[in-house]
Amino acid sequence: MKKKMISVIGAAVIGLNAFGGGAALAKDMHKDIVNVSHRGASAYAPEHTIAAYEMGEKMHGDYIELDLQMTKDGHLIAMHDVTLDRTTDGTGSVKDNTLNEIKQLDAGSWFNEKYPYASKAEYEGLKVPTLEEVFKKFGKNNSYYIETKSPDVYPGMEKELLRLVEKYKINKNKLLVQSFSPQSLKVMNELDPSIKLVQLISYKANAEITDAEIREIKQYAMGIGPNHTYLNEEYVQKVVNSGLELHPYTVNDKERMKQLINWGVTGMFTNHPDLLHDVKKGR
Secondary structure: OHHHHHHHHHHHHHHHHHHOOOOHHHHHHHHOOEEEEOOOOOOOOOOOOHHHHHHHHHOOOOEEEEEEEEOOOOOEEEOOOOEOOOOOOOOOEHHHOOHHHHOOOOOOHHHHHHOHHHOOHHHOOOOOOEHHHHHHHHOOOOOEEEEEOOOOOOOOHHHHHHHHHHHOOOOHHHEEEEEOOHHHHHHHHHHOOOOEEEEEEOOOOOOOOOHHHHHHHHOOOOEEEEEHHHOOHHHHHHHHHOOOEEOOEOOOOHHHHHHHHHHOOOEEEEOOHHHHHHHHOOO
């Protein structure tokens, strides 16, 4: 009985340290978690618009996160999909339209229609931003988390990304480049080994990673970004203990945020940077 009682008390103390209201250890664990505003604060404003990026900053996001597509005339724009249909009033592939054609489109009204509870009149008529416009607006010393999206569709997008990084003197210490394509990341690594890279992964079932896979990723990347749905504590600890950063996507529930943090993740993507900020503050 005595031994059992000690075990119960010990478990309670551990629980307090991990979850307790304002416990010092919990605050220390939470405060350094990287808060990535996924496509901007995309729960509150149309994704990949200047308005969404600005709101992400106001909600204490640590990074401006961009997905890149390339226009017919070679401009990098901020957009998740390879087609225009979902987030503008246009249709067709990005690669089949010039920047001028894309600039005629409304990239905000769809959000008001889909999410009336978050709609704002000023979202109507918002334009698709180019990467150049984002760099000009937010400056060289901001923190950017940029994805080379569908690089097989856009040959040379890595070179164009690096050209703009150099043109606008972006602080590479505050730049992360992510991709689902190992080849795209390896191209980036060859072009400029100083740029920090994150390998994205999409799991369809229980997340598992081998020592060999970790060794391969560490040859070119400093972290991985898996979908959070199928993560488990063993996976998280294996990755983090290997020396890799771990930034799962896309986490929009406070309890799940707390669980992942207590497992040991080093950051996460969220459409609700304000919620993750609250978690980091112990609220």
